[in-house]
Amino acid sequence: MHLLEVERLSYRVDSKRLLEEVSFTLEEDEILAVIGPSGAGKSTLLRQLNRLADPSEGNRFFRGKPYEAWPIRELRRRIALAAQQGSLFPGSVADNVCAGPQLRGQPCDAAALLQACDLPADFASRDVADLSGGERQRVVLARTLANDPDVLLLDEPTGALDPGARGQIGDLIASLARQRHCGVIWVTHLLEEAERYADRVLLLVHGRVVAQGSAATVLPQAAQYFPSTSVHPANDAPAGKPLKEVDASS
């Protein structure tokens, strides 16, 4: 049984096709990178997976059960969307981190979650308005992990960060996902990130899956859809472990 399965999913808004017959699976402990140029439907796909919207056609299964068979709030908790950092709620870091557990009246150790995300425990009392981009992204991640999800949906988690912070956050996400045995769907427009962290890569263009498979198979096909600066960003290499070169010419 797959952790997540998407079957011929199409999504139209006002007769505009945003997703077209998208099919793929996600397994336990797997990181699936979803790459594609701007407007490919990557964020739209994540919204479908978190059930913030329903498809026009097609099916979604979580642990073998159709999405519709799961209580909606339970499903959203277990297939958690780490939205972009702009989605932090006004208030303290602790308010944000513990928002999910508090909804269900469960205890929440904000300090431990922050430390797991490489932030000091005393950050809990800080106002989110005072945080840097990297800190905000870590808080978003801690807030998502507080719900103890089975699947992590990441919408360009390093998109707004400088190259140094990008590598640190990327490494952190990959390590946390492995520790917690989460399946991860990682939307990115950075091919380096996909190559570095993903077990498999899915290339989405104009709402259609153009290719999926190992990074070595998919990334060469992907290069044509990206501006050259995205494929080999001279100053974009994330810090941390060295990245493998993406061969855009093949």
Add this chain to the structure above:
Amino acid sequence: MSAFLSNLFGSVHWSLSPLQLLALLSLPTLSVLLSLWRSLHVERDLIEGTIRTFLQLFIVGLVLHFVFNANRWWWTALVLAAMVIIASQNAARRGKGFTHLFRSTTIAIACGTAVTVALLLGLHIISGQPRYLIPVGGMIVGNAMVACGLVLNRYREELIDHRAEIEAWLSLGAPPRIAVQRGLGASLRNGMIPTIDQMKTVGLVTLPGMMTGSILAGADPLAAVELQIMVMLMLTTAVMVTALVLGELLLHLSFNAQEQLRVLTS
């Protein structure tokens, strides 16, 4: 209070002769001339507004004259229902993009009006005669309409500007009520604040319309004050009930059965 109202409304000492009414036209005429002089291009609107003011108010006067004399509860109910429907239509225009909004504003304004009027009648503050019920009901409906418009305007902005935050709540497994709590609360406050502020400054900044009208009609200022206090308090209740009912209905209009935030149509 009923005896007081009876005395008050029965003691009209001031009315205009037909000649004086005609002389009143010098006021809009002056406005039209000023508009022409400064090229403001509002002459047509001024003329249309003047004609409508005369026509609409005289028609209303005739209707009220008939209803007051008929003194039948169903005529009173019909007039109040017409007021609620017109006010609801007007308020619903503020919520562009929502579906079935007219139904919601109608329910909200009707609830605000019904609760307040029922309290006033039940506590014997006013009598059930059309002479009292219709003017009082009109004030309640008018203020409830303004409150609805303000709530809708703000709530619409909240849904558009804070969509990411609302969906972040939903994605954490929050129920819709929690997801829009902040924005809906701000919208409800937005609808109530003018009435609350009016309560705080009444008499200090301007003399309210009801009180001014009563004094012009010959009432003793202290008696007019009593009446105005009743008006201020009843309007606060009406606005509060209307805003809360509308808020509850908007919550349901904003999400579908799958707890997904609806997209407002443009």
